[in-house]
Amino acid sequence: MSDVRTATTATNLEADETHRLISSEKVDGTAVYDRRGERLGTLHHVMIDKYTGQVSYAVMSFGGFLGMGESYHPLPWKVLTYDTRLGGYVVDHLDRNRLEGAPSYTSRDVPNWDDRSYTGRIDRYWMPPV
Amino acid sequence: MSDVRTATTATNLEADETHRLISSEKVDGTAVYDRRGERLGTLHHVMIDKYTGQVSYAVMSFGGFLGMGESYHPLPWKVLTYDTRLGGYVVDHLDRNRLEGAPSYTSRDVPNWDDRSYTGRIDRYWMPPV
Numbered sequence: 001m002s003d004v005r006t007a008t009t010a011t012n013l014e015a016d017e018t019h020r021l022i023s024s025e026k027v028d029g030t031a032v033y034d035r036r037g038e039r040l041g042t043l044h045h046v047m048i049d050k051y052t053g054q055v056s057y058a059v060m061s062f063g064g065f066l067g068m069g070e071s072y073h074p075l076p077w078k079v080l081t082y083d084t085r086l087g088g089y090v091v092d093h094l095d096r097n098r099l100e101g102a103p104s105y106t107s108r109d110v111p112n113w114d115d116r117s118y119t120g121r122i123d124r125y126w127m128p129p130v
Numbered sequence: 131m132s133d134v135r136t137a138t139t140a141t142n143l144e145a146d147e148t149h150r151l152i153s154s155e156k157v158d159g160t161a162v163y164d165r166r167g168e169r170l171g172t173l174h175h176v177m178i179d180k181y182t183g184q185v186s187y188a189v190m191s192f193g194g195f196l197g198m199g200e201s202y203h204p205l206p207w208k209v210l211t212y213d214t215r216l217g218g219y220v221v222d223h224l225d226r227n228r229l230e231g232a233p234s235y236t237s238r239d240v241p242n243w244d245d246r247s248y249t250g251r252i253d254r255y256w257m258p259p260v
Contacts, residue, residue, distance in 0.1 A: 021177040021186055021243040024154040030180075047151040048176070048185060050160075053207045055183035056151055077183045113151040 024048075031088030032060050032080075034095050043089065044072055047113060057113075057122065058089070062099065073104045074111075079126050093126075102126070154178075161218030162190050162210075164225050173219065174202055177243060187243075187252065188219070192229070203234045204241075209256050223256075232256070 022030075030043040044061035048054070057074045080089040103122050105111050111118050152160075160173040174191035178184070187204045210219040233252050235241050241248050 019244055020179050020181060021249075022180045024157055024176045024178060027154055027178060027180075046154045046178070046183070048154060048157060048178075049150050050152045050157075051150060051212045053176070053185035053210075055178060055185075080183075082181050114149055119151075 031086070032058075032094070033083070033086055033088055033090050035090060035092050037086065037090075039088070040094060040096070040099070041073070046077070047074070057119070071104045071106055073099060073102055074122050075102075076123055076126050161216070162188075162224070163213070163216055163218055163220050165220060165222050167216065167220075169218070170224060170226075170229070171203070176207070177204070187249070201234045201236055203229060203232055204252050205232075206253055206256050 024046075027043060027046055031039050032041050032043060033039050041060045041062040044059045046055045046059065047057040049056050055077045058077055058080055060073045060075065062071055062073060075091065075094075079091050079093070081092075082088075083090045102125055103118075113119065154176075157173060157176055161169050162171050162173060163169050171190045171192040174189045176185045176189065177187040179186050185207045188207055188210055189202050189204045191200055191202055205221065205224075209221050209223070211222075212218075213220045232255055233248075243249065
């Protein structure tokens with residue numbers, strides 16, 4: 001198969017603007033980086049507000065990363081920034097230490113997303129009031 | 131197993147407000163109705179803007195519904211309204227006739243979502259300029 005690529009300079013810029021849409025079936029697996037560009041995990045799934053269609057939380061998986069099997073860390077969508085160059089999300093205040101204290105769960109204790117005290121805890125951890 | 135349900139009247143009202151979040155893994159299968167409450171299909175997946183986290187398009191599947199095997203109909207998110215009573219989405223101007231002329235695809239001709247002329251065609255069909 002031939003892999004035709006032409007006018008790369010112009011189309012790369014265009015691509016940055018047009019490759020905006022991703023299927024809910026494929027959002028799983030998008031990489032998550034800290035500010036220094038270190039890959040810390042991947043996006044496992046997102047929680048969508050079914051009324052507004054706005055993603056509220058991104059749930060990241062850090063398989064074995066913290067030495068405790070696969071764990072899931074929910075983050076407010078607002079703290080994620082999509083980085084076109086990295087092809088993934090960057091979270092400014094994300095590092096291993098910060099993760100260790102963050103709300104997380106495993107497949108054995110999936111949270112109740114309707115519990116506002118739970119989502120409030122996520123929000124306060126990642127977006128503390130100033 | 132015992133299925134404990136208490137204080138239903140109060141909690142049903144609360145549920146309307148709090149059951150807002152749905153996982154991208156489970157959005158698949160949500161029912162889609164016309165204005166008269168007739169179930170026309172189900173939500174197959176959604177297309178998410180990876181920068182803003184806003185769902186742009188909902189792709190519905192109408193398996194065998196129009197007598198042509200499983201087909202996928204993308205609709206702008208804006209034309210969907212979540213109906214708590216029905217537990218699914220209502221689309222005002224959706225009916226069988228309207229669907230037949232709408233942009234659709236099958237698993238053999240999946241669209242290029244980066245092609246703005248394609249998304250523009252969906253937008254114009256479902257949200258014609260006044």
